[in-house]
Amino acid sequence: MSCIFYPSFILYLYAFCGVGTMTLPRDEAQMLTDMSQKADDICNMSLFGIPSKNNPDNHTYGICNLQPNPKLDEGEIKITGLVLFRQSYPNGKLEAYFMIQGFPQNCNQSGRAIHIHTFGDLSNGCDSTGGHYNPFSVNHPNHPGDFGNFEVQNGKIQQHRPNLEATFFGFYSVFGKSVVVHKSLDDLGLGNNEASLQNGNAGTRLACCVIGSTSKTTWEKFITSKDS
Numbered sequence: 001m002s003c004i005f006y007p008s009f010i011l012y013l014y015a016f017c018g019v020g021t022m023t024l025p026r027d028e029a030q031m032l033t034d035m036s037q038k039a040d041d042i043c044n045m046s047l048f049g050i051p052s053k054n055n056p057d058n059h060t061y062g063i064c065n066l067q068p069n070p071k072l073d074e075g076e077i078k079i080t081g082l083v084l085f086r087q088s089y090p091n092g093k094l095e096a097y098f099m100i101q102g103f104p105q106n107c108n109q110s111g112r113a114i115h116i117h118t119f120g121d122l123s124n125g126c127d128s129t130g131g132h133y134n135p136f137s138v139n140h141p142n143h144p145g146d147f148g149n150f151e152v153q154n155g156k157i158q159q160h161r162p163n164l165e166a167t168f169f170g171f172y173s174v175f176g177k178s179v180v181v182h183k184s185l186d187d188l189g190l191g192n193n194e195a196s197l198q199n200g201n202a203g204t205r206l207a208c209c210v211i212g213s214t215s216k217t218t219w220e221k222f223i224t225s226k227d228s
């Protein structure tokens with residue numbers, strides 16, 4: 001249930017329209033379905049400023065344009081890249097392509113942690129993005145944006161991740177939140193200390209970006225048809 005108004009809308013129908021006590025003809029059932037989807041759309045627009053689906057192919061697309069953390073020391077590596085997201089409305093799973101560059105060419109063995117953080121606030125570089133987005137008050141690595149570790153090859157991360165737990169729809173939408181790329185491996189909660197259960201001891205925030213909406217055209221520009 002993605003909308004806080006939606007349950008009251010359905011309750012209204014039951015209480016005042018007697019919907020729960022009769023079998024509806026197909027046209028009226030369809031009309032109710034359409035109305036509830038419209039209510040959900042209005043809710044998403046008013047709460048998050050985005051349509052539930054921002055493209056006619058029933059998908060919502062998102063983009064995050066990674067920039068180096070301006071708070072890093074002078075000699076630190078400069079990471080840039082794109083994360084492209086796609087999710088079908090209303091029940092599809094979020095998927096993402098990670099296209100990130102700037103790692104040393106000789107670091108093929110070391111993975112890097114990537115997460116969704118709470119705030120889309122880059123006013124103090126990546127340091128103002130807060131901790132991991134944790135709407136259900138659970139331990140790391142069970143946050144919806146805990147993407148885990150990414151293998152670096154030839155200085156780059158090029159990975160597709162389907163079936164992500166984060167979502168674009170409803171109250172827990174990750175639009176406007178941030179993606180952070182870390183310098184170290186994520187210990188996935190196995191570090192035997194408090195920080196491990198909060199952030200996986202993933203270390204310095206190398207790069208970050210705010211997740212915004214984008215078009216199918218942009219998705220197709222970067223993702224070839226064989227990939228999608």
Ligand SMILES: [Cu+2]
Pocket residue numbers: 114115116117132180182199202
């Ligand atoms: Cu993080």
Ligand SMILES: [Zn+2]
Pocket residue numbers: 115132139140141142143145146198199200
């Ligand atoms: Zn986490």
